[in-house]
Amino acid sequence: GEGKAKAERMFSLMDGFLKNDPISLQKDILDHVEYTVARSRFSFDDFEAYQAVSHSVRDRLIERWHDTHAYFKRKDPKRLYFFSLEFLMGRSLSNSVINLGVRDQYADALNQLGFEFEVLAEQEGDAAQGNGGLARLSACQMDSLATMDFPAWGYGLRYQYGLFRQVILDGFQHEQPDYWLNFGNPWEIERIHVSYAVKFYGTVEEQDLNGGKRKVWVPGEMVEAVAYDNPIPGYGTRNTINLRLWAAKPSDLYDMESYGTGDYINAVINRQKAETISSVLYPDDRSYQGKELRLKQQYFFVSASVQDIIRRFKDSLNDFNQFPEKVALQLNDTHPSLAIPEVMRVLVDEEFLSWKQAWDIVCKIFSCTTHTVVPEGLEKIPVDLLGSVLPRHLQIIFDINFSFMEELKKHFGLDFNRLSQMSIVEEGAVKSIRMANLSIVCCHTVNGVSRVHLDILKTKVFKDFYELWPQKFHYKTNGVTQRRWLVVSNPGLCGLISKWLGTDAWIRDMDLLMGLRDHAGDAELQQEWKMVRRINKIRLAEFIDAMTGMMVSPDAMFDVQIKRIHEYKRQLLNILGIIYRYDCIKNMKESDRRKVVPRVCIIGGKAAPGYDMAKKIIKLCHAVGETINNDSDIDDLLKLVFIPDFNVSVAELVIPGSDLSQHISTAGHEASGTGSMKFLMNGCLLLATADGATIEIIEEIGEDNMFLFGAKVHEVPKLREKAENHRVALQFARVLRMVRDGYFGYEDYFKSLCDSIEGGGDFYLLGNDFASYLEAQAAADKAFVDQERWTKMSILSTAGSGRFSSDKTVGEYAHQTWGIEPCRCPF
Amino acid sequence: GEGKAKAERMFSLMDGFLKNDPISLQKDILDHVEYTVARSRFSFDDFEAYQAVSHSVRDRLIERWHDTHAYFKRKDPKRLYFFSLEFLMGRSLSNSVINLGVRDQYADALNQLGFEFEVLAEQEGDAAQGNGGLARLSACQMDSLATMDFPAWGYGLRYQYGLFRQVILDGFQHEQPDYWLNFGNPWEIERIHVSYAVKFYGTVEEQDLNGGKRKVWVPGEMVEAVAYDNPIPGYGTRNTINLRLWAAKPSDLYDMESYGTGDYINAVINRQKAETISSVLYPDDRSYQGKELRLKQQYFFVSASVQDIIRRFKDSLNDFNQFPEKVALQLNDTHPSLAIPEVMRVLVDEEFLSWKQAWDIVCKIFSCTTHTVVPEGLEKIPVDLLGSVLPRHLQIIFDINFSFMEELKKHFGLDFNRLSQMSIVEEGAVKSIRMANLSIVCCHTVNGVSRVHLDILKTKVFKDFYELWPQKFHYKTNGVTQRRWLVVSNPGLCGLISKWLGTDAWIRDMDLLMGLRDHAGDAELQQEWKMVRRINKIRLAEFIDAMTGMMVSPDAMFDVQIKRIHEYKRQLLNILGIIYRYDCIKNMKESDRRKVVPRVCIIGGKAAPGYDMAKKIIKLCHAVGETINNDSDIDDLLKLVFIPDFNVSVAELVIPGSDLSQHISTAGHEASGTGSMKFLMNGCLLLATADGATIEIIEEIGEDNMFLFGAKVHEVPKLREKAENHRVALQFARVLRMVRDGYFGYEDYFKSLCDSIEGGGDFYLLGNDFASYLEAQAAADKAFVDQERWTKMSILSTAGSGRFSSDKTVGEYAHQTWGIEPCRCPF
Ligand SMILES: Cc1ncc(COP(=O)(O)O)c(C=O)c1O
Ligand SMILES: Cc1ncc(COP(=O)(O)O)c(C=O)c1O
Structure with a gap:
């Protein structure tokens, strides 16, 4: 009523962008020294100054990040979702002020306070949520996506410890955990309310549904995924897109019990172990075969992201046939390829689409980029492990593979050698799932990262697949920002x-x-x-x-x-x-x-x-x-x-x-x-x-x-x-x-x-x-x-x-x- | 030079207290909605409004907290350090605005924005870092200490999970972990730079020192204690004192190694387990005998606090004979009584005072309050456990006890029954340390919590000690704020x-x-x-x-x-x-x-x-x-x-x-x-x-x-x-x-x-x-x-x-x- 109108008038009265003149910047910085860093404005060191400056920049990022997302929401364009297990962002302060176009203003403002911008920027630690090329590529592409005004989201994991610090003692490498969050991270926004339960283990049961059968996954463990949003400002544009990283927290939905005292303490501590999922970045840049924790990391971030995407889609539409018009899902290498069976699972088991409908949708939304040059580098997951951690996904992969094998037989006849090479399931001493094959079968496009790389894919690594689907294979030469x-x-x-x-x-x-x-x-x-x-x-x-x-x-x-x-x-x-x-x-x-x-x-x-x-x-x-x-x-x-x-x-x-x-x-x-x-x-x-x-x-x-x-x-x-x-x-x-x-x-x-x-x-x-x-x-x-x-x-x-x-x-x-x-x- | 003068002029120009008129409050609240809570100022719910309001109150608390501590630093009065393993604070918003004297201003400001103060205050979760009476008493006393302008500090542990949530299912109690930090805690200030290494396990070695011998504790584990400061505003005064709670973090000082991949991941995860120390509040309000984790909790917070106190003392003075003129150390029950051997250890092993000098100091600074009525409720720690976790402290306790026994013999003669009852060391199937006896021996005052309680202490629980040192025993009837x-x-x-x-x-x-x-x-x-x-x-x-x-x-x-x-x-x-x-x-x-x-x-x-x-x-x-x-x-x-x-x-x-x-x-x-x-x-x-x-x-x-x-x-x-x-x-x-x-x-x-x-x-x-x-x-x-x-x-x-x-x-x-x-x- 009247009160509301009055309130609204007031809200808008108070709206207005943060100002970037030296006095406003100085006031904002000093306020952050006092109220955010909780130091006296009369005495703070370079690091504290860095923190305060960063928080004032963060405020400016948040303004644009809000406006960008409000605008995307209004326009509802097709969005790109970029899935990567690694983003090697490095520092953010200099990059942010340059992209926001306020570097010189900050330098001036700080100068008058007796600080040098460059010196403060050096105080920042690196965000090293990735290993090397693949991860830095994700970071560069986020910068380009923002700058080029694309409606894109990055999705990944928020590791408590990024890539290890290398310490050299007597010429030998030693590894130190990377305590990058210990001094706070002004570049992320904790989104406590944006959280999803992610399931693991358990069994798959059959239930009746409208005469038919329905699979229900009864999980053995639940972990909460909480969003941490990292605004990515474009250069020369107001657009500021979002890199959403998930952290694992114990789920409070689950198993309430009556304990004895000792059991109670252990139960709480055990539950806190859920956080282990997003603890550590695996420090290998070329292979991570068959580790349970790694598999859980992959599924954890994929499941939370898919839930988030589907929630966003359903906020505006409810006909999944329109899903491919609104969603492009890019897999950076095969690490996030569990997204494929996950989307199938959600569409079939939770949204009650038919397998055929779901499959049609999946085939339209996924694309991937591979970074591998040698077949030995391709990711495999032992069937036993996958069946234990994600029983329903294993079924879905088997079902996908079954149809694929049928199609292959039609195409090539009973060439068992070829069938076994192309199968998503690798037989052998350890029966495994070939994640690359899964990706190729389901993605409409498989990209290499340079021209010669595509040649290698065509003639060696994915020769069989190239013969089957030449139109799927492309390359986009990598770039840097x-x-x-x-x-x-x-x-x-x-x-x-x-x-x-x-x-x-x-x-x-x-x-x-x-x-x-x-x-x-x-x-x-x-x-x-x-x-x-x-x-x-x-x-x-x-x-x-x-x-x-x-x-x-x-x-x-x-x-x-x-x-x-x-x-x-x-x-x-x-x-x-x-x-x-x-x-x-x-x-x-x-x-x-x-x-x-x-x-x-x-x-x-x-x-x-x-x-x-x-x-x-x-x-x-x-x-x-x-x-x-x-x-x-x-x-x-x-x-x-x-x-x-x-x-x-x-x-x-x-x-x-x-x-x-x-x-x-x-x-x-x-x-x-x-x-x-x-x-x-x-x-x-x-x-x-x-x-x-x-x-x-x-x-x-x-x-x-x-x-x-x-x-x-x-x-x-x-x-x-x-x-x-x-x-x-x-x-x-x-x-x-x-x-x-x-x-x-x-x-x-x-x-x-x-x-x-x-x-x-x-x-x-x-x-x-x-x-x-x-x-x-x-x-x-x-x-x-x-x-x-x-x-x-x-x-x-x-x-x-x-x-x-x-x-x-x-x-x-x-x-x-x-x-x-x-x-x-x-x- | 000139630049500095200019800068200082600018700093002071920008200084000035936050204003509490409705428009200023509204602006501050909406700014926090947008930049701290990261919501749009046009759309936020009651909980988000609560968060924003709390952050604006926090800003005002921080102002006073700074000024109070700057003033204490300047005056350098004798300070009280209140050690308690539990503080049952409950909610903070209403209490803070009332003590700050701005409740009505907030209510008005919110009203005009279309919110009701009471409704927002209800959004806050309880800080339940304690069990019951003892813990709530600590909280009430902090409020009184602030209101009465005493230069006091509270020290305790910051539990990740406070007292369990009681859920009743079918009439039975079930225990849920208390995820109180999940939605952020505006009432604490993370003080990343205020941190100390706390040692555990290991061995005690002897080293030569200026002709004499010196004991050196070579620890087997190190954990970092990071300070979280909780400002406690007084009522009708500008004084805002500090409750400093310690959280455990892995130490980055320690053991750098060269790992294989699997080992590296495990090593990082293992190290993160250090955080377990401050994970869970023990949910028993009357006994916690002999649990290793509990012992580590006690020592962890005591050691960090003692380091902090000694650091503060040395900031202004360097003659430890003056220590008792600057420091009163109050132990809330026997839970923090490891502070006694800890102060002895620091003075003797690290500050190189003689045993006699150190003992004289210790006897002047400690006082304690006991909450127990029955001897069975008294805390005991098995000697084996203490010797393993804190080998040097066990030696010191033995040394204290040896002198005490000698004194007793002089006083009572060879009354072995009495000696064995009063000894700090309990012989028996499980040889144990009696924490109450340790406290009584070292504290200049032992307080009961009501008159009848003192009677019980004198005639039953501590009868022997009362006969030896009647002047030590007093009571202060508990109160509430x-x-x-x-x-x-x-x-x-x-x-x-x-x-x-x-x-x-x-x-x-x-x-x-x-x-x-x-x-x-x-x-x-x-x-x-x-x-x-x-x-x-x-x-x-x-x-x-x-x-x-x-x-x-x-x-x-x-x-x-x-x-x-x-x-x-x-x-x-x-x-x-x-x-x-x-x-x-x-x-x-x-x-x-x-x-x-x-x-x-x-x-x-x-x-x-x-x-x-x-x-x-x-x-x-x-x-x-x-x-x-x-x-x-x-x-x-x-x-x-x-x-x-x-x-x-x-x-x-x-x-x-x-x-x-x-x-x-x-x-x-x-x-x-x-x-x-x-x-x-x-x-x-x-x-x-x-x-x-x-x-x-x-x-x-x-x-x-x-x-x-x-x-x-x-x-x-x-x-x-x-x-x-x-x-x-x-x-x-x-x-x-x-x-x-x-x-x-x-x-x-x-x-x-x-x-x-x-x-x-x-x-x-x-x-x-x-x-x-x-x-x-x-x-x-x-x-x-x-x-x-x-x-x-x-x-x-x-x-x-x-x-x-x-x-x-x-x-x-x-x-x-x-x-x-x-x-x-x-x-
Ligand atoms: C930290 C880091 N690691 C790895 C890379 C990738 O380097 P290259 O493509 O030479 O392997 C880069 C690129 O600059 C980088 O910055
Ligand atoms: C939450 C809570 N627990 C315990 C107590 C102590 O109650 P009593 O002294 O009646 O045991 C209080 C005091 O009000 C309290 O607020």
């Missing part, structure tokens, strides 16, 4: 680019970078370009000093390889090359030494805790560094630095300061690689094999502007077959001998590492590629001496990086795979 | 009192209530008094309807017994009395029935999960209620209601609406009882035994104004010796027979209950007191018929309740035991 990887992390270069292009429109349209090509030879640009890069190198040198106590000269070439440690990524090849270089310098005459291009070799990356070889590579790197860095003969000509605890923030600092970066996987093993793109954008030259997305990079910038080497994808199988060890270079044998002979100590420990690449077992072809690797390195040295040429190559690298913006990738996905349109919230 | 128990929970009566006293000064000075005596006979006051009480009864009747679906008439006498269920508290006596009443009515002529005073008997309370007899009493109450309430013969003449999940908020609602309340413990078993005081203040008449504080209540209001019955404290032992079952009333046998014969069903289940009070085993003397109990009940009926007399008794009850304000208790403690002075923060 220039907002984080240039604008946030390299403001110097960013300003320079905008100056020379006469616009900063490239921040939303990366193709514009091509315009730099016209100026690549311009001496003035080159001069400025070199200056900016030098400042970045100095910053990196200071970081190295702070982390390792080692002083390195910015005059040297900074040669960087940062990424997860893997045999296929061949950090070992890099280290052997460094030993070779060291050995050469040692044996040089004084006069020749003067001609050597000084190098700082930088390696960083984490090894999965259970990955022995990778851990040995880390130790070798330290052992070699110990010898080289303390050898007074060598002095500044060569340094080897291992940067511990590589993560997104470290990448943001290292990449802009690198001259040369290495992407040297054995051809055919890197599905795409995105690290290379970040270096490319920042004008760092690549030393690389023709693998993954590098092949496409070559097309953009030309072979002349990078240092290519090594066997090609199609040569690899033959090289392996022939086991052509006779072709191994003499130098290779020599450096390996140094390791074996204990030149760097620990010869027993390194023996298996040496054995793995000698004597016919060199699966990743280090021996084969060594000579050509050294040639490429020599070419890089030569190019570096000619700084004018080098700088031009650098400019052309940046200029050619436009194709590798995740905006492009996401645009293609939206258009070709998801069928969604932008939905731009008005200002 | 009138702010919560009258002002917050009974605003009607509160207004009436102020009106008739012509002042509300009684809110800080309860003695003024005596002024009501002058008006007790005034017909106008009586009329108004009755009106207020009737409105409270109607509210209670509505609550009963909502909770149980039962309609009760506010014309009936509301006869209430709410408290923990215990044999000694004799809820069973109450139920048997109800059966008797039922049986009488059943057998009455119609005409007699018309003379019966209609009663609504209300019982509420939780039974410890392992306390079988108590659980049977709950079931019996339901079974009897089932019969009576559905007996159409009885109609409105008698109803029996069990109110489930009794807690502080329920008490706040029930007490003001009660006519008669029962406090009927077997004499000598209730150390004080505080429930009775709350009823007394609210003008509810007492039906009681002469036990605990009731004895002092009698002195204040006179026997005539209450209904006393039963054996006296000094008679009880004799009655037990004689096992005088012949004196048991016939009616007693008759009602018991009804239960035994299955009149209320479940005869097998109730058999042991009946056996426990019949056939010589009637330890709590129900049979003995039954007749006199019935007489007292009859007297109450008679009084109730004369409403004028009843109302006068009611007014005189309130008028006589001034002595039972916790302000009085705390004032006595401050003066006589702690030696602290008020320290009032200026406005």
